[in-house]
Amino acid sequence: RGMRMFRLDRILRLESTDQSFIPPQNFDCLMFVMQSVATMPADWPVEIVLRLSIAEAKQRIPPGYAVLQPIEDGVRLGGAFNDLDAVARFLVSLGCRFVVIEPQELRAALRRLGQETIDQANDNCPDLAPAPSG
DSSP, X not given: OOOOOOOGGGOOOOOOOSOOOOOOTTOOHHHHHHHHHHTOOOSEEEEEEESSOXXXXXXXXXXXXXXXXXXXXXXXXXXXXSOHHHHHHHHHHXXXXXXXXXXXXXXXXXXXXXXXXXXXXXXXXXXXXXXXXX
């Protein structure tokens, strides 16, 4: 009796019946799909507070990436992900301050990303140096 979403490529057979249903009033199909995608199960439940307005968050974060909820001091980003290193790169790309609520392992991924960035900034890469002019 609840709302369901099915992948079309997994439907093997259709059967027409006399039953019908009335869609919920003001149902937003696209919003339902995006919310469903953003809350699909994955290895790591993630909760982060972004220091952004909800309008800014919606501009910077693609629909379906995560669930965004306005809170007093910013926006709560919630979702589940399989790759915390990818989440760390995404968070840094947002260009805003944020607080990781969970998981603590995401903090380690952010530290690794920071160290990789420092290492790259300190790498002289002599084989990539510009050729002498002359």
